Amino acid sequence: MSQILTGPLAVAGVSTILALVIAILDKFLNNYGDMEVSINSGKKKLTVKGGSPLLGTLAAEGIFVPSACGGRGSCGACKCKVLTDVGPHLPTELPYMIPKEIEQNIRLACQIKVRQNLEIELPEELFSIKKFKAKVESLKDLTYDIKELYLALEDQGIEFQAGQYLQLVVPPYGDITESTQRAYSMSSRPSDKKHVELLIRLVPGGIATTWVHKHLKQGDTVEVVGPFGEFQIHDTPATMICVAGGSGMAPFKSMLHHMHETGAFPEKEIWYFFGARTQKDIFYLDELSKLSSTWPRFHFVPALSEQPTPEEGWQGEVGLITDVLDRYLQGKIDKSKGFEGYLCGSPGMINACINVMKKNAMAEDKIYFDKFA
Amino acid sequence: MNAPDVSLLPLFLASILTSNILLANFLGTCSFISISKDFKSSMGLGLAVTMVIGICSAICWVVLNYLIKPLGIEYLSFIIFIIVIAGVVQMLEMIIDRFSPSLYMALGIFLPLITVNCAVLGVILFLQIRNYNFLQSVVFGFGSGAGWWLSIMLLAAIRTKLDKNNAIPAGLKGTGITLITIGFMAMAFIGFSGMIAVQ
Numbered sequence: 001m002s003q004i005l006t007g008p009l010a011v012a013g014v015s016t017i018l019a020l021v022i023a024i025l026d027k028f029l030n031n032y033g034d035m036e037v038s039i040n041s042g043k044k045k046l047t048v049k050g051g052s053p054l055l056g057t058l059a060a061e062g063i064f065v066p067s068a069c070g071g072r073g074s075c076g077a078c079k080c081k082v083l084t085d086v087g088p089h090l091p092t093e094l095p096y097m098i099p100k101e102i103e104q105n106i107r108l109a110c111q112i113k114v115r116q117n118l119e120i121e122l123p124e125e126l127f128s129i130k131k132f133k134a135k136v137e138s139l140k141d142l143t144y145d146i147k148e149l150y151l152a153l154e155d156q157g158i159e160f161q162a163g164q165y166l167q168l169v170v171p172p173y174g175d176i177t178e179s180t181q182r183a184y185s186m187s188s189r190p191s192d193k194k195h196v197e198l199l200i201r202l203v204p205g206g207i208a209t210t211w212v213h214k215h216l217k218q219g220d221t222v223e224v225v226g227p228f229g230e231f232q233i234h235d236t237p238a239t240m241i242c243v244a245g246g247s248g249m250a251p252f253k254s255m256l257h258h259m260h261e262t263g264a265f266p267e268k269e270i271w272y273f274f275g276a277r278t279q280k281d282i283f284y285l286d287e288l289s290k291l292s293s294t295w296p297r298f299h300f301v302p303a304l305s306e307q308p309t310p311e312e313g314w315q316g317e318v319g320l321i322t323d324v325l326d327r328y329l330q331g332k333i334d335k336s337k338g339f340e341g342y343l344c345g346s347p348g349m350i351n352a353c354i355n356v357m358k359k360n361a362m363a364e365d366k367i368y369f370d371k372f373a
Numbered sequence: 374m375n376a377p378d379v380s381l382l383p384l385f386l387a388s389i390l391t392s393n394i395l396l397a398n399f400l401g402t403c404s405f406i407s408i409s410k411d412f413k414s415s416m417g418l419g420l421a422v423t424m425v426i427g428i429c430s431a432i433c434w435v436v437l438n439y440l441i442k443p444l445g446i447e448y449l450s451f452i453i454f455i456i457v458i459a460g461v462v463q464m465l466e467m468i469i470d471r472f473s474p475s476l477y478m479a480l481g482i483f484l485p486l487i488t489v490n491c492a493v494l495g496v497i498l499f500l501q502i503r504n505y506n507f508l509q510s511v512v513f514g515f516g517s518g519a520g521w522w523l524s525i526m527l528l529a530a531i532r533t534k535l536d537k538n539n540a541i542p543a544g545l546k547g548t549g550i551t552l553i554t555i556g557f558m559a560m561a562f563i564g565f566s567g568m569i570a571v572q
Contacts, residue, residue, distance in 0.1 A: 010441070013440075014453050087475055
């Protein structure tokens with residue numbers, strides 16, 4: 001009996017002692033004391049506790065550098081310029097850097113640690129990004145796989161431009177032990193600062209989408225960070241050619257409501273192409289059809305890629321969204337004011353649409369897009 | 374069983390040269406081959422391995438003689454040694470990360486991989502089998518580490534020179550010529566084995 005016990009106990013004892021020594025060493029070694037981070041040549045100065053990655057250190061001070069992966073070093077979004085010499089680029093940073101960025105000492109904020117006083121440069125607009133607590137006011141099924149998440153924000157509310165996105169903070173749940181963040185475009189109108197609406201399509205195996213679809217309930221409190229993104233309406237008289245599929249609806253819903261409500265960009269004509277496979281995948285159809293019949297400069301073109309049966313009574317276009325777009329660009333839209341492309345959806349759809357737009361003599365630098373990878 | 378009658382200086386020299394852990398016993402060759410591409414990293418890794426082997430030999434000797442033997446749990450010695458090695462490597466990693474981030478980055482994955490560097494466990498098992506006393510263990514540990522360090526520095530130097538030589542046939546470039554080089558080095562080291570014999 002004692003033999004059975006002594007072995008495991010001895011192993012456990014040795015492990016415990018080593019773990020203890022490591023824990024003490026960690027406390028002693030990773031105590032860097034207070035460091036100063038100076039942003040944009042001293043415009044903002046932060047006194048922070050050293051030793052942690054820059055991304056998290058800044059977030060703790062209320063400065064949210066965009067990051068789609070939440071600091072795992074797998075998205076390459078949290079780039080910032082570091083003026084202090086913090087050593088050569090790490091192997092974990094290099095895949096996300098082009099030579100010019102390496103030369104300018106652009107770093108990934110999630111990979112470099114604050115171990116000395118740092119001087120960094122960040123875009124000014126990041127200072128307006130905040131973390132909000134929000135209550136789930138409603139969670140509706142739009143289609144069999146897309147949900148509309150309507151959140152009521154606490155405190156002062158959010159200032160954003162139509163087309164921007166938020167990061168939804170997903171807490172650990174089930175087998176997921178770490179908190180993650182995922183980006184979703186806001187589909188609500190910017191004038192309503194107290195609420196945001198997100199459209200979230202279930203991705204099989206997706207951490208955040210599974211959480212929203214299977215675990216989140218009305219009345220729950222969630223956290224969002226934002227606003228981020230440069231996908232916005234450009235102030236020119238050119239006609240907007242918007243193309244979306246699935247939950248790519250979100251930024252356009254926001255833009256359309258914003259323009260309709262405030263009369264912003266009055267010269268702009270808007271063509272909105274929405275592609276879906278079958279009628280089951282289409283949502284907001286009545287709402288948008290009504291809008292297009294009462295608002296002269298807005299034209300809504302829904303298209304099904306699968307031939308619907310006559311009983312379904314489909315009155316819109318049929319065919320791949322790229323073919324429909326091609327047809328309209330070639331003859332049905334007035335070309336006199338020039339075109340601007342706005343795309344939101346899967347990378348495959350976006351790339352195909354860019355090709356169609358280029359074929360129809362649209363300039364590549366006038367095609368703006370939000371890719372969901 | 375008593376400790377073998379070996380004085381410390383010959384033991385130290387033997388562990389560096391004639392019974393070199395790498396070239397006579399062929400332990401710890403993975404990182405030996407992959408890191409020796411670069412002279413500077415070899416220097417760092419050699420130092421790290423030497424420290425790990427030396428410190429682990431001392432700790433493991435104490436654990437062996439004051440815990441494992443009295444409790445009669447020799448059958449668990451492998452597991453306990455590996456835990457000790459892992460712990461020491463973890464500590465060393467933290468120290469290097471703090472004081473020399475550039476070395477930390479240069480060593481990269483090979484630093485935590487010292488845990489499974491068989492040279493470390495090999496040395497500790499030798500000192501158990503040969504029944505060394507504490508001083509002998511420490512000397513043998515640091516000596517073997519230094520021997521590993523010496524070998525990797527030599528190989529790194531040779532490879533740096535070979536890289537500048539275009540006469541190597543294409544099929545032998547890289548690992549091929551490295552393995553042949555190691556073979557020659559091993560013969561040279563074993564050539565001294567008659568001078569100091571340590572068992």
